[in-house]
Structures are given as structure tokens and as C-alpha cells.
Amino acid sequence: MGVDFHLPRLITLCGVTxxxxxxxxxxxxxxxxxxxxxxxxxQVLPALPQDGRYDIAVIATPPRLHAPYVEELKLRCxxxxxxxxxxxxxxxxxxxxxxxxxxxxxxxVCHIRRALGSFALVRELRQRGTFGRLRSVRLAxxxxxxxxxxxxxxxxxxxxxxxxLQDTGPxxxxxxCQVFTELSLQxxxxxxxxxxxxxxxxxxxxxxxxxxxxxxVALALSRNRNFSNRAHFQFEGAELTLDVRxxxxxxxxDDGVGVQGVALGGPLQRLEYHELFDAxxxxxxxxxxxxxxxxxxxxxVAHLIDAAYARAEAMTGxx
Amino acid sequence: MxxxxxxxxxxxxxxxxxxxxxxxxxxxxVYSSSAKSLSNVARHEVDIRLYPSAEPASVTLxxxxxxxxxxxxxxxxxxxxxxxxxxxxxxxxxxxxxxxNPRLRLIHTSSMSVYEPxxxxxEFDERASLRAPRHDRYAREKICAExxxxxxxxxxxxxxxxxxxxxxxxxxxxxxDRIFEAFMAGDVDYRDLSGRIQPxxxxxxxxxxxxxxxxxxxxxxxxxxxxxxxxxxxxxxxxALVGHGRLRHRAEGGGAQTWIGFYTSNLRELxxxxxxxxxxxxxxxxxxxxxxxxxxxxxxxxxLGRGExxxxxxxxxxxxxxxxxxxxxxxxxxxxxxxxxxxxxKPRALSACADDLGRYYRYRYSDDQFVEEPAHG
Numbered sequence: 090m091g092v093d094f095h096l097p098r099l100i101t102l103c104g105v106t107x108x109x110x111x112x113x114x115x116x117x118x119x120x121x122x123x124x125x126x127x128x129x130x131x132q133v134l135p136a137l138p139q140d141g142r143y144d145i146a147v148i149a150t151p152p153r154l155h156a157p158y159v160e161e162l163k164l165r166c167x168x169x170x171x172x173x174x175x176x177x178x179x180x181x182x183x184x185x186x187x188x189x190x191x192x193x194x195x196x197x198v199c200h201i202r203r204a205l206g207s208f209a210l211v212r213e214l215r216q217r218g219t220f221g222r223l224r225s226v227r228l229a230x231x232x233x234x235x236x237x238x239x240x241x242x243x244x245x246x247x248x249x250x251x252x253x254l255q256d257t258g259p260x261x262x263x264x265x266c267q268v269f270t271e272l273s274l275q276x277x278x279x280x281x282x283x284x285x286x287x288x289x290x291x292x293x294x295x296x297x298x299x300x301x302x303x304x305x306v307a308l309a310l311s312r313n314r315n316f317s318n319r320a321h322f323q324f325e326g327a328e329l330t331l332d333v334r335x336x337x338x339x340x341x342x343d344d345g346v347g348v349q350g351v352a353l354g355g356p357l358q359r360l361e362y363h364e365l366f367d368a369x370x371x372x373x374x375x376x377x378x379x380x381x382x383x384x385x386x387x388x389x390v391a392h393l394i395d396a397a398y399a400r401a402e403a404m405t406g407x408x
Numbered sequence: 409m410x411x412x413x414x415x416x417x418x419x420x421x422x423x424x425x426x427x428x429x430x431x432x433x434x435x436x437x438v439y440s441s442s443a444k445s446l447s448n449v450a451r452h453e454v455d456i457r458l459y460p461s462a463e464p465a466s467v468t469l470x471x472x473x474x475x476x477x478x479x480x481x482x483x484x485x486x487x488x489x490x491x492x493x494x495x496x497x498x499x500x501x502x503x504x505x506x507x508x509n510p511r512l513r514l515i516h517t518s519s520m521s522v523y524e525p526x527x528x529x530x531e532f533d534e535r536a537s538l539r540a541p542r543h544d545r546y547a548r549e550k551i552c553a554e555x556x557x558x559x560x561x562x563x564x565x566x567x568x569x570x571x572x573x574x575x576x577x578x579x580x581x582x583x584x585d586r587i588f589e590a591f592m593a594g595d596v597d598y599r600d601l602s603g604r605i606q607p608x609x610x611x612x613x614x615x616x617x618x619x620x621x622x623x624x625x626x627x628x629x630x631x632x633x634x635x636x637x638x639x640x641x642x643x644x645x646x647x648a649l650v651g652h653g654r655l656r657h658r659a660e661g662g663g664a665q666t667w668i669g670f671y672t673s674n675l676r677e678l679x680x681x682x683x684x685x686x687x688x689x690x691x692x693x694x695x696x697x698x699x700x701x702x703x704x705x706x707x708x709x710x711x712l713g714r715g716e717x718x719x720x721x722x723x724x725x726x727x728x729x730x731x732x733x734x735x736x737x738x739x740x741x742x743x744x745x746x747x748x749x750x751x752x753x754k755p756r757a758l759s760a761c762a763d764d765l766g767r768y769y770r771y772r773y774s775d776d777q778f779v780e781e782p783a784h785g
Contacts, residue, residue, distance in 0.1 A: 243446075307777065
């Protein structure tokens with residue numbers, strides 16, 4: 090699946106002239122070979138070649154497998170893009186970050202929503218006090234899972250480290266990290282029993298966090314519910330509502346006056362997922378700028394996810 | 409007791425797995441052919457195994473599995489294999505498993521659709537002949553599946569076939585979510601909702617299945633709900649829960665869709681689906697660069713609709729869905745045999761399930777968190 094998103098950007102935006110796809114599964118490799126067989130610029134291999142250098146390497150495997158590929162590639166590429174989450178647990182994320190600390194490559198984590206401008210705008214508005222003090226934040230992101238998953242990875246605690254929190258969680262937490270310098274976990278709830286056995290993974294989770302100035306933040310994520318996919322920032326003098334998947338926002342002042350629009354400094358409003366991917370590639374990979382999507386940013390998210398799993402309480406009311 | 413559950417991640421399969429885990433005493437092993445549908449079942453401490461639907465023979469049942477429940481039903485061409493071939497391969501797999509383990513029993517969830525075409529006012533019983541219309545692929549494949557399984561040696565002694573009627577409940581796409589979504593989108597047009605049905609709540613079917621797992625008895629049974637309702641009453645209950653759109657009668661022919669409208673709306677729906685493909689915009693832009701701007705805008709308006717966008721969360725359902733003649737026809741089966749042989753089967757009326765459905769509606773379509781709200785500063 091990662092191929093469908095990364096390969097077009099590598100060729101059209103980064104100007105890559107030859108791509109090597111590594112796929113260990115024979116069945117999926119056959120599908121890829123059929124898909125790209127007619128192209129001279131793409132080859133599909135069962136394993137990473139022992140030698141050779143790359144301008145850009147992309148690691149889009151289940152997160153448990155990120156670390157060994159990082160080790161194999163960190164000295165052989167100029168830019169290294171790692172899909173989120175960085176690893177399937179905090180220890181793995183710390184190990185990858187440590188391994189890359191002295192590596193010559195420029196490392197990026199695929200937090201594509203850094204390409205949005207709207208959440209950075211909220212940070213500015215909060216810091217300037219434009220609408221008074223920020224009182225609370227609610228963010229809900231969820232939809233019925235329909236990703237064309239290539240394997241059981243997204244539903245395997247062993248491979249993915251968890252469920253929805255490891256899936257859309259890094260994106261949603263990264264949005265909040267764009268707003269707050271400090272973000273700490275207060276409580277968390279999951280709808281899977283993570284303490285009994287080793288298989289169950291959550292389809293839903295709720296995190297209660299505290300941002301700068303003790304602002305309460307409620308984050309709900311789901312893989313089987315249809316959420317609004319919006320973040321509500323309640324200021325003293327206004328409510329700002331942001332779409333979490335594109336750049337649109339609406340502002341409603343206390344007296345009911347409001348406006349809908351698009352934040353400047355990011356791509357335009359109505360983004361499909363692939364357009365956001367384009368924007369991410371342009372802003373970070375093509376520009377060679379990993380500020381906001383570097384290992385430190387990924388670790389911040391990994392710490393919050395780790396705390397949420399460690400302190401998870403049972404969520405009731407599900408089906 | 410360990411049970412192999414094929415299709416255990418779909419609507420009926422998951423409902424059964426959830427109930428079995430809650431009640432205890434049964435350990436389901438879920439076999440699924442798609443990772444897309446695992447969100448619900450993966451929440452539970454259950455063994456999930458993916459298998460290619462076109463190659464069920466690649467599955468080896470655990471030695472301690474003596475019961476196989478099948479919820480899966482192939483209804484589309486996969487991996488170049490037709491639904492009928494998939495059905496036959498699944499039956500061959502079950503036959504081979506039975507030869508390997510003579511203690512193996514099968515519960516197969518079939519459908520009332522095997523009685524297509526239905527007759528007004530007539531309650532079909534289990535002896536009715538099965539001859540679905542040639543164009544009704546779903547019904548024909550359901551019949552094909554039953555017949556292929558029943559053709560296995562000595563089938564009558566180790567197979568239980570259940571033919572449920574219209575089943576609704578949490579995570580049911582066609583008879584629950586789509587109806588909710590239609591009313592959420594606004595008023596729902598209908599031409600004739602006078603057809604009668606015997607709706608069955610999913611959990612009630614699961615309870616019957618769980619009872620059959622514990623006290624297996626072979627046979628073929630219709631499984632209707634406890635009451636006979638018109639579609640209008642059934643849909644009305646969903647409208648009341650949503651509290652938004654209403655049922656709106658549209659006279660026969662009055663607002664009937666022209667053939668141009670039919671193709672345009674379907675083409676637009678297709679285009680909205682294709683747009684989600686990563687390559688669409690790139691290719692479309694490449695083409696657009698070679699065309700005059702006015703032409704591009706005209707084509708865009710025609711194909712995608714003027715200023716219209718497909719909602720990203722809940723797909724808009726065409727209100728014409730409920731204009732079909734299907735909803736004017738009675739679909740009734742006899743409950744006599746299942747009531748006689750399964751006296752503990754006590755399905756609930758729609759009104760008794762309304763609270764559950766309402767809670768599910770809130771769960772499925774709101775941001776409610778079902779946990780304590782944070783103290784706002």
C-alpha cells in the first residue's frame with residue numbers, strides 16, 4: 090500500500106529516475122511485478138540488496154520491522170523517510186532515534202499533517218492571545234477502517250504495537266504537538282483489554298491530556314465509528330474548529346459572528362489524502378528540511394502513546 | 409469448545425464471536441479473507457487468521473476443532489475467480505476437513521434469499537423449491553452454496569443450515585447503517601414500502617447459533633423475526649432514532665429518474681470513488697492542461713457535479729435506493745420448524761431493540777466519547 094503513495098511522489102516530485110521496491114511476501118511481490126513489470130525505472134526485489142546507495146530510502150513496513158531496515162540503510166542513503174509510527178513501542182523508537190543520531194542521512198518521519206497550516210495558526214493565535222485564553226480542546230478522528238491493508242499488520246499488536254492509537258494516533262497527536270509546547274497525558278481509555286493476553290488491539294481510544302497552561306485536551310480516535318474529524322479549540326472569546334485532515338477551519342466569535350476559510354501557509358482547503366502527501370513531500374523531502382518531522386518530533390509522540398497504553402483504562406459502551 | 413468461524417469479522421460473524429466471548433465456553437478461531445474488516449474482532453482476545461478466499465484449501469483446521477461455522481459468502485469475483493467457483497472450492501475444503509476429522513460438524517448461515525422470487529402473502533417453508541431468477545446472482549450463489557455443501561457425503565447428519573430473514577443490528581451495512589445514513593442525509597424518498605418482512609435482530613440470531621453450538625442438531629431452518637412488519641414501519645423506526653430526515657412518498661413515475669439521470673448519477677458516484685485513487689488527480693491534471701479551461705470546467709461539472717463533493721465520512725446514499733420495487737414485495741417465511749425444534753429461540757420485536765439501536769446510532773455516528781468529560785479550565 091505504501092508503494093501507491095510514495096512511488097508517484099518519488100518519481101514526479103523528487104525526480105527519482107530508478108526505484109527499487111523490496112517486498113518480502115511472494116504473493117504481493119507478484120502483484121507488484123505485474124503492476125510495474127512494463128516499466129524500466131522500477132524493479133521489485135525480495136530483499137534489500139547488500140550494497141548500493143540511494144538518494145532517498147522509504148521504510149513503509151509494519152513498524153516492528155523499521156529498525157532493521159534503518160540499520161541497513163542509514164549509511165547508504167542521503168534522505169531516509171520512515172512511516173509513522175516510528176516503531177511499535179517506545180523502546181524501539183528510542184533505539185531508532187539513537188541509531189540515527191550520528192548517521193549522515195537526513196531522517197524524516199512521515200507525519201504528513203505537518204504540511205497543514207491550520208494547527209500552526211492556532212498556536213500563533215493562542216500565543217498572541219488573539220481570542221483570549223484557550224480553555225479546552227476536543228479532537229475526534231475516526232472512520233470505519235477501509236484502508237487497503239496489504240497484511241494483517243495493522244491489526245497485530247506484535248507487528249503494529251497496537252490499534253488505532255498506533256495507526257491514526259501519531260497523526261492526531263502530531264497535530265496537537267503543533268499547537269502545544271507541553272503536552273502530557275492525564276488518563277486514557279481503550280476498548281480492548283490490553284492486560285490479558287497478547288492479541289487484542291483497540292478500535293477506539295480516548296486520551297485526556299494537558300497542554301500548555303494546563304489546558305484540557307480530549308482526544309478520541311476510532312477505527313469503527315464515524316467521527317466528525319474535527320478539532321474544536323474553545324477560546325475565551327471564540328471557538329475555532331479545524332478539520333483534522335485538511336486545511337479548512339471555521340471561527341465563531343462569542344456573539345455568533347463567524348467565518349469559514351483556509352489557513353495560509355499550507356496547501357489549499359479541500360485536500361484528498363494524496364494531495365496532502367504531495368504537500369508533505371514538497372515541503373519537507375524536496376526542500377530537504379526536516380524541521381517538525383525529525384526524530385525528536387516522532388519521539389514526543391511515541392512518549393505520549395507509550396504512556397497511554399501503560400495507563401489505559403477500560404472503555405465501556407462499545408459494541 | 410474451539411470453533412472455526414469463517415467470515416467471523418463481518419456483521420453476523422462478529423456479532424456471533426462477540427456473544428460467544430461474552431457468554432464463555434466457546435473459543436472462536438476467526439478466519440477472514442480481508443484485513444479491511446478486522447477492526448471490530450481485533451478488539452478481542454481472539455485468534456485471527458487471514459486466508460485467501462479463492463484458496464480455502466490453504467487452511468488447515470486445528471486438530472481440536474470439531475465445529476465449523478460459516479458466515480462468509482463470496483459474492484464478487486476475486487483474484488479472477490467467480491463466486492460459483494469460490495463456493496465450490498469452499499465446499500471441497502469442508503468436505504476434505506470432514507474426511508480428515510469425521511467428528512467435524514458444520515453450521516452454515518444461508519439466507520431467505522434462496523426463496524427468490526417471493527410470492528405475496530405466502531410464507532415459504534423449508535421444503536419450498538429453490539429456483540432463483542437467473543439475474544439474481546446473490547440468491548443463486550446462496551443456493552449454490554447450500555447445494556454444494558449438502559451434496560457432501562452424509563450431509564444431513566452433520567450440517568445445520570440456517571436461513572435468516574432481514575437481519576439488522578450493530579455493524580449491519582445494508583439494513584442498519586445505510587438506513588441511518590439515508591435519514592442523516594435528509595428526507596428519504598420511497599414509492600411503495602408496503603412489502604412485509606419479519607426483521608430479526610442480529611444478536612437474536614447469534615443466540616440461536618450459540619445454542620446450536622452447545623446442542624448441535626442438523627437440519628435446515630428458516631429463521632424469521634418474531635413479528636411481521638411493513639418496510640414502512642421498519643424504516644420509520646430508524647427515522648425516529650435519527651430524528652432528522654423523514655420518509656417522503658414520491659408518486660409512481662412522478663420523479664422517476666430518466667436514463668440520462670441514471671447514468672449521470674452512477675457515473676458521478678463512480679468518479680467520486682475513483683478520485684480517491686492517488687493517481688486520479690495527477691492524470692486528470694495532465695489531461696486538463698491540454699484542454700481549454702471552459703471545457704475542463706464543463707467536464708468537471710458533468711462528471712463530478714457542480715460544486716458537489718462526496719462527503720468524506722458518511723457516503724451519501726442515493727435516496728432512490730428505497731424507490732425500488734423490492735420494497736413493495738412480501739418476503740415471508742414460516743417459523744414453525746425453528747420454533748418447534750429450538751424452543752429457547754425467543755427473538756425480540758423491533759420495538760424491544762430500539763434502545764440498543766439508538767445507543768448504536770450514537771456510537772456509530774457521533775463524537776460522544778463514552779468516558780468522563782474532562783474538567784474544562
